Structure formats: structure tokens, C-alpha cells
Amino acid sequence: MLLKYRLDQLHTRARNNRWMQYFTTFTRLVLAVGFLFPGYVKIIGERFTDLHNNQPMGRYLEALYHTGYYYTFIGYAQIFAALLLLIPRTVALGSLLYLAIIFNILILSLAVRFEGSLLTAPLMVIACLYLLCWHYERIKFILPFNTPPVVTTAPDKKFPIKFFALVLATFLTVGFTVTHIFNLMPRNTLSDCETQCDDSENPAACKIFCESIHNKGVYLDEALKRYEHSVKTQSNAND
Known part of the structure; x- marks a missing residue:
């Protein structure tokens, strides 16, 4: 019971912070833009990259390009996820769909050691998880405990230094980790x-x-x- 109360309190405080509201909107927009262009390219039937077929990621993407409507389907899924993030009432649903797609891209990037998305993919996964936490009041129903009463507080205009310090630390940690995880990379050329x-x-x-x-x-x-x-x-x- 105490855990549920603390989670509700933490969530409510975050949602009432104006700076975190700005950050959340920024995160939604960046994620949406990140899927709009690649999704559009797939829908119109164009190749997503000019990587050589001998390059591991290039070989995968070339094979993916020749899967026909599956390639187009991925494009529509990316566009749909991006649009859901742009609509306030559907952000939670969009985050779940986006997370499923980008997590797959993250595993692919690690598997073939593709530096083009080795940094962006994990950061986008973390951004999706952040948005799901932001909409905790919607997803908490699937968690293994009952829904506690909603706790409300007055609007908070204080700049959350600790939160943004954590954002910066996360960015630096992920960046350092993914750039030092492999001692040898195929690179693009x-x-x-x-x-x-x-x-x-x-x-x-x-x-x-x-x-x-x-x-x-x-x-x-x-x-x-x-x-x-x-x-x-x-x-x-x-x-």
C-alpha cells in the first residue's frame, strides 16, 4: 500500500511540474519526427539507406526491402506510432507501439554493431519508457496491484534540477557505453x-x-x- 501511494505521489508531482511538462512535449515531438521520415520512405517504396550490401546492416536492410508489403507495413506502423504520439489522448498507446518497434531496432543495432543507431536507439527506448511513466495513471492498471486514490497537489513551477541532471547523466552514460561496448566495428564504409x-x-x-x-x-x-x-x-x- 505504501509503494502505491508513493508512486502516485511521485507521478502527480512530476505531472504538475511545468518544466517536466515542457520536456515531455519535447520528447513526444522528437520521437514522432524520428519515425515520420523513415516510415514515409518505406511507404513510397524507396530504400531507406545507401549502405553497401556487404555491410551487415546494409545486407539486412536490402533483404528487408525485398520483403514487399512487409516493408510497407513497417512504414505504416512507424507513421501510425508517430501520429499517436502527436495526439495528447493517445500518447500512452503510441508509446507502447513505438517501444515495440524501437526496441527491435535496438537489438538489431547491437547484433550487427551498426553505429548509425547504436546511440539513438537506446535513447529512444528510454524516451518511450519515460512517456509510459508519464502516463502512469493509464498503464498502472496492468501492474500487479490495485489502483490507489489519485493524489493531487498544487502546480509546481520549480525547476527540477535533479531530474534534468539525471537526464544528462543518462545521455552521457548511454553514449559512453554504446561507443565502448565493441572493440571492433564494421562501420559504414x-x-x-x-x-x-x-x-x-x-x-x-x-x-x-x-x-x-x-x-x-x-x-x-x-x-x-x-x-x-x-x-x-x-x-x-x-x-
């Missing part, structure tokens, strides 16, 4: 890929990795196995 080779454990093996991805069309997991084998072999030779 061969030249971009090779820029990381000078700092790698085995520069020669790194360049072979890049050429395998971008020139020979080797799958990412196989290219990584070859690189790790080269590094291990060199380490054993040095010993």
Missing part, C-alpha cells in the same frame, strides 16, 4: 572501418576484417571469428 585499425590489437587482422566485410561480403560473425583467431595466433607467437 571500408575507409571508415580501417580508421580503427591503428588502435586495434592486430592492425593487419583488422584491415583483413574490414576488407572481408566490405569487399568480400563475409558475414559479420565469421569475420569476427577470423579476426579473433588472428589475434590469438599472434599472441601465442609472441609468447
Whole structure:
């Protein structure tokens, strides 16, 4: 009972803070814009990117492009989710739909190590979760406890320093994590890929990795196995 009361109090205080209201509106608009363009591109039947087919994400997107109406369906789903976020009464529903799509993109980005969405995807997932928390009064009915009485307080105009400090800390933490989680990335082009080779454990093996991805069309997991084998072999030779 105490937990339910505290959650309601915390939610009500946040909803009554003018600065957090501004931040929530900004978050809705940014998320909506983030899906409108890619959704439109899919609906009109255009390719979403010009990445080479040998690049892991490029290969996936090329295959996705050739799925026909499934490719178009994803575009409509993205547009629909964006529009729901723009309508105040449907933000909670839009956040749930948006979260389902963007979480899938996040897992895909991590799986193929695509730096183009390695930062934006997790931040967009967090933004969706924030919007769902903002509409806690609507989604709390699916939580495993009863709905407590609604607690009301007077409007609060105080700038929430701690909240925005947490937003900044989250942004920096996610940014640092996703840019240091992998020691080797396929990058978007061969030249971009090779820029990381000078700092790698085995520069020669790194360049072979890049050429395998971008020139020979080797799958990412196989290219990584070859690189790790080269590094291990060199380490054993040095010993």
C-alpha cells in the first residue's frame, strides 16, 4: 500500500511540474519526427539507406526491402506510432507501439554493431519508457496491484534540477557505453572501418576484417571469428 501511494505521489508531482511538462512535449515531438521520415520512405517504396550490401546492416536492410508489403507495413506502423504520439489522448498507446518497434531496432543495432543507431536507439527506448511513466495513471492498471486514490497537489513551477541532471547523466552514460561496448566495428564504409585499425590489437587482422566485410561480403560473425583467431595466433607467437 505504501509503494502505491508513493508512486502516485511521485507521478502527480512530476505531472504538475511545468518544466517536466515542457520536456515531455519535447520528447513526444522528437520521437514522432524520428519515425515520420523513415516510415514515409518505406511507404513510397524507396530504400531507406545507401549502405553497401556487404555491410551487415546494409545486407539486412536490402533483404528487408525485398520483403514487399512487409516493408510497407513497417512504414505504416512507424507513421501510425508517430501520429499517436502527436495526439495528447493517445500518447500512452503510441508509446507502447513505438517501444515495440524501437526496441527491435535496438537489438538489431547491437547484433550487427551498426553505429548509425547504436546511440539513438537506446535513447529512444528510454524516451518511450519515460512517456509510459508519464502516463502512469493509464498503464498502472496492468501492474500487479490495485489502483490507489489519485493524489493531487498544487502546480509546481520549480525547476527540477535533479531530474534534468539525471537526464544528462543518462545521455552521457548511454553514449559512453554504446561507443565502448565493441572493440571492433564494421562501420559504414571500408575507409571508415580501417580508421580503427591503428588502435586495434592486430592492425593487419583488422584491415583483413574490414576488407572481408566490405569487399568480400563475409558475414559479420565469421569475420569476427577470423579476426579473433588472428589475434590469438599472434599472441601465442609472441609468447
